[in-house]
Amino acid sequence: MADSLYVLTLSCADKPGIVAAVTTELADFGANIAESDQFWDRVTNQFFLRIAILAPEGVTLESVQRALDPVISRFDMKAKLVDTAKRPKVIVMVSKFDHAMLHLLYQIRVGWMDAEVVAIVSNHTDSQRTAEHEGIPYHHWPVNKENKAEQEEKLLKLVKETGADLVVLARYMQVLSDSLSKRLFGKIINIHHSFLPSFKGAKPYHQAHARGVKMIGATAHYVTPDLDEGPIIEQDAERVSHALSADDFVARGRDIESRVLARAVKYHLENRVMMVGNKTIVFTP
Numbered sequence: 419m420a421d422s423l424y425v426l427t428l429s430c431a432d433k434p435g436i437v438a439a440v441t442t443e444l445a446d447f448g449a450n451i452a453e454s455d456q457f458w459d460r461v462t463n464q465f466f467l468r469i470a471i472l473a474p475e476g477v478t479l480e481s482v483q484r485a486l487d488p489v490i491s492r493f494d495m496k497a498k499l500v501d502t503a504k505r506p507k508v509i510v511m512v513s514k515f516d517h518a519m520l521h522l523l524y525q526i527r528v529g530w531m532d533a534e535v536v537a538i539v540s541n542h543t544d545s546q547r548t549a550e551h552e553g554i555p556y557h558h559w560p561v562n563k564e565n566k567a568e569q570e571e572k573l574l575k576l577v578k579e580t581g582a583d584l585v586v587l588a589r590y591m592q593v594l595s596d597s598l599s600k601r602l603f604g605k606i607i608n609i610h611h612s613f614l615p616s617f618k619g620a621k622p623y624h625q626a627h628a629r630g631v632k633m634i635g636a637t638a639h640y641v642t643p644d645l646d647e648g649p650i651i652e653q654d655a656e657r658v659s660h661a662l663s664a665d666d667f668v669a670r671g672r673d674i675e676s677r678v679l680a681r682a683v684k685y686h687l688e689n690r691v692m693m694v695g696n697k698t699i700v701f702t703p
Contacts, residue, residue, distance in 0.1 A: 421472050421473060421474055421475060422472075422473045422475075422477065422478075422479075422501065422503065423452065423470060423471070423472055423473075423501075423502045423503070424470075424471045424473060424479060424482055424499055424500065424501055424502065425468065425469070425470050425471070425499070425500050425502060425688070425689045426440070426467075426468070426469045426471060426482075426486070426497065426498070426499050427466075427467070427468045427497070427498050427689050427692060428440075428466070428467050428490070428495045428496060428497040428498070429464055429465065429466045429467075429495065429496050429497075429692060429694070430464070430465055430493045430494055430495040430496065431463055431464065431465070431493075431494070432458050432463050432464065432465040433465075433493070436465055436467070436493055437456065437467065439489045439492070439493070440467070440469070440486065440489055441469075443485045443486055443488075443489055444469075444471060444482075444485075446485065447473070447474070447477055447481070447482075447485060448473075448474045448477070449471050449472060449473045449474065449477065449482070450471075450472040451469055451470070451471065451472070452470040452471070452472045453468075453469070453470035453703075454467075454468070454469045454470070455467070455468045455469075455701035456468075457699050457701075459694055459699070462694060462695070464694055466692050466694075466699045468689065468690065468692075468701045470502075479499060479500075479501045482499060483499050486499070498689070500689055502532075505532060505533065505534050506532070506533045506534070506583045506584065506687045507533070507534050507535075507536045507580055507581055507582045507583050507584075508533045508534065508535050508536065508582060508583065508584050508585075508586055508683070508687075509535070509536060509537045509538075509539060509573075509576065509577065509580065509582045509584070509585045509586070510522060510523075510535055510537070510538050510539070510586050510588050511538075511539045511540065511573075511585060511586065511587050511588065511590035512538065512539075512540050512545050512588045512589060512590055513540060513541055513542055513544075513589060513590050513591040513592070514542050514544050514591070515589045515591075515672075516544065516545050516548065516588075516589070517589070517672040517673075517675065517676050518588040518589050518609055518672075518675050518676045518679045518680075519538070519545065519548075519588035519589070520548070520676075521676035521677070521679070521680055522535075522586065522588060522676075522679065522680055522683065523535065523548075523552060525680050525684075530684070531680065531683065531684050531687065532687065533584075533683070533687055535552070535554050536554075536555070536580040536581075536582055537554065537555045537556075537557060537576055537580055537582070538554050538555070538556050538557070539557045539559060539573065539576070539590075540556070540557070540558060540559070540590075541558075541559060541560050541561045541590075541591075541592055542558070542560075543558050546558065557572075557576065559572060559573075561592050566592075566595065567595070570594070570595055570597075570598045573585070573598070574598070574601065574602075577602070577605075583605070583687070584605055584606075584607065584683070584686060584687065585602060585605060585606045585607075586606075586607050586679070586683055587606065587607065587608040587609065587641065588609065588679060589609065589675070590608075593645060594606070594641060596643035599641050599642055599643045600643060602641075603640070603642065604640060604693065606640065606641035607638055607639070607640060607641070607651065607679070607682055607683060607686060608638070608639060608640075608641050608646070608648070609636060609637070609638045609675050609678060609679040609682070610636065610637060610646055610675075611623070611634070611635070611636055611637075611671055611675070612634070612635035612636055612637045612653060612655065613625075613626055613631070613634070617629075623664060623667040623668045623671050624664045624667070624668075626667060627662075627663070627664040627667045628664075630660065631658065631667075632657060632658060632659070633655050633656070633657055633658065634655065634656055634658050634667060634670060634671055634674065635653060635654055635655030635656065635674055635678075636653065636654060636655075636671070636674040636675040636677075636678040636679075637650055637652075637653045637678070638650070638651045638652045638653070638678050638679050638681070638682030638683075639651055639682075640693070640698075642696075647696075648696070649693050649696055649697055649698045650697070650698060651682040651685060651686065651691055651698055651700060652678050652679075652681045652682040652685065652700070653678060654674050654677060654678045655674070656670055656674060658670065685700055685701075685702065688703075690702065690703070
C-alpha cells in the first residue's frame, strides 16, 4: 500500500506556536509535509494554514484527526482534514453557451483537474449530445417564474443523491434564489464577465466594444444572495483595442471565462480556498 496524501486546512486567531504544534503532531507519527502555505490576515488577526500531509502506510485519516484534535481544541481552530484519494463529485449547470463547460470537461479528461462530473443540468437541450458523448447524466429542467422553486428543489435532491461536493455554474443564465444560495453556501461557483456592474443584460461584450473598453476579463466567485458579489476566487484580464471587432471581444471573453472558471474550480477542489468574511484566501500552487 502506498503512502496516503491528506490535506489539512485550518484557521484561528493568530498567536505564537500554531505551526510548531501542528507539525510536531504530524512528525510524531512519521508524516512528511509535501506542501505548506500560511497567511496572517492583519485586519482580522486570523491565521490561515494549508498543509499537504504525506502519511506513512497504515496511518489513516481518522488517526491523523485524533492526533490533531488536542491542538485544534487548544487553539480553537476551524479545521478540515480530507483524503485526496476521494475523488470530488461535481454538478455542472449550463445554458446555451457551453465554452466554459467544455473546458472543464477537457481539463478533467486530460487529468489536470481531478473530479467526476456526476450530472449536467441545463434549462436548454443544447448540451445534451455532449453529455451523452461523455457518458454523463443530463437533466433538462426548463425554468420559469412558476416552476423555479420546484426546479431548485430538484437540484437540491440531485446534490444529495449524487453526493456532489460542488455545483459549477458554467454560464448558467438563471439567477438562483436567495434560499438556494444560502443552503449551498460555499458549494456553488459562478463565472461571469468582469464588466459588472456596467454593461448588464444581453450582449455585454458588444456593449463594451461600443464604449471603447480597453480591458476585458472574467471573475469566478462563490454564489451568495448578493447577486454577483460573492467571495471572489479567481480573476483574469486582457487588454483589447479599437482594432478588434465586437466578435473578437466575445471570443477573447469566452477564452478568459473558461480559463478562470477552471482554475477556480481546481483551487476549490484541492482545498486551496478559505473564506474570511466576503473575501477569500487562495493558496495557489
